Amino acid sequence: MSRLALVTDAWHPQVNGVVRTLDTTRTELEKLGVAVTMVTPADYRTVPMPTYPEIRLTVTWPGRVARAIDRVEPDYVHIATEGPLGQMARRWCRKNSVGYTTSYHTRFPEYVRARLPVPLSWSYAFVRAFHNEGVCCMVSNTTLERALAERGFRRLVRWVRGVDTVTFNPDVPAALPDLPRPxxxxxxxxxxxxxxxxxxxxxxxxxxxxxxxxxxxxxxxxxxxxxxxxxxxxxxxxxxxxxxxxxxxxxxxxxxxxxxxxxxxxxxxxxxxxxxxxxxxxxxxxxxxxxxxxxxxxxxxxxxxxxxxxxxxxERFSWEASVRQFWDNLQTANTQPRSA
Structure with missing residues (x-):
């Protein structure tokens, strides 16, 4: 059984698409027989992010994160976010000469610029270095792939998201049927x-x-x-x-x-x-x-x-197909020589 350490700074109780994507990915990978260990803020002390207290930032020592990954003895490491846990996992991979994959979920530079007067070029330099050091960076669509490539991102591969068509279906009665329409x-x-x-x-x-x-x-x-x-x-x-x-x-x-x-x-x-x-x-x-x-x-x-x-x-977008694509990307990236 293959072992995967999946590292993310975005996790429950946050309510967003990144958390839902990663949680579903874990569940579907386990159906494929992959042993997935999540490395998330749930296991560490956190503090509220300035200007956005709903998001908690992990406060811990790199050694503690390293020990958590060591215990997994992973065949693969996937780092989903560029936050504190992602940076500490990247450090572990460097120290142990282990390749890691990443995925680009959030346009972090644009989010920072919406809140602070930080030039896009500075933020992009930070995230580009993080993702380019990995063996591949998974992106959800053609437009994003093109935009990142123009900014110097390398080894970009496609990971199309799915949707839970059982939970989300038109037959569930409306919660608010009496609102003025439309x-x-x-x-x-x-x-x-x-x-x-x-x-x-x-x-x-x-x-x-x-x-x-x-x-x-x-x-x-x-x-x-x-x-x-x-x-x-x-x-x-x-x-x-x-x-x-x-x-x-x-x-x-x-x-x-x-x-x-x-x-x-x-x-x-x-x-x-x-x-x-x-x-x-x-x-x-x-x-x-x-x-x-x-x-x-x-x-x-x-x-x-x-x-x-x-x-x-x-109905054309199944999570089963999405996660199979993720897993194929992960295996292929870790068996091919890393190119500049």
Missing amino acids: VFLYVGRVSVEKNIEAFLSLDLPGTKLVVGDGPARADLQARFPDAVFTGNRLGEALTAHYTSADVFVFPSLTDTWGLVQMEALACGVPVAAFPTMGPVDVIADSGTGALDWDLKRACLAALSIPRSRCRAYA
Whole structure:
């Protein structure tokens, strides 16, 4: 049985697409007979991240992380994030001459710039060095691969995400059936980098519904009192909020994929978004969403998209296939000579 150490700074109780992706990947890998050990903040002391207390940063010594990986005696190491745990795992790999794979989940430089006056070039230099030192970096789509390659990232391979079409399905009764229609829904972190204000500022009929939590919630809730904010929802309760909606609005300009788009489609809800990385790759020419730099126009256009078409498209993205691609990438990258 192969042994994998999967290292991530993003983990429960965080509620986001990265955590859901990694947790599902672990479960599916175990079905393939892979022994997966998670190295996460759950095993260490953490402190709240400045300006974003919902995210906890690990505070520990590199030696403790090294011992945790040593106990696994891993055949493979995958480092999913560039945070404190990721850096300490990278140090272990250097010391032991072990190749590691990475995956690019978050446009970290753009997130930093949204909060602090840090030049993109500085942040990209940091993350580029981290990922280029690995044996490969897994990316979710063509647009992201092209953008990273232009910034000097090497050994990029594809890892397309899946969606849980059992949990997320259009047959779950709506949680909020009495909201004035049409219902335009956002699901995700309520934070500045998600560009939610672009959605809430639109002059739209019906109801704007926001599901999720984060540091910008109090401010947005005060500024947009007509919108409905529910906080985080999980499992069937989250599905019931998706099925309450007529259109899923994805205003982010910084996401690499946007798993919530796939969850909405699996529930039969069409997507309205800007034509940028993530939406252009998820929606493409499927006819399951409306992409327009005029977000209001996209929202109204999406109302006419058949829900059955959205569900049928989502059914093409299985987690089984996604995780098989991840595992194939991991094995191939660790058997090929490393090129410059």
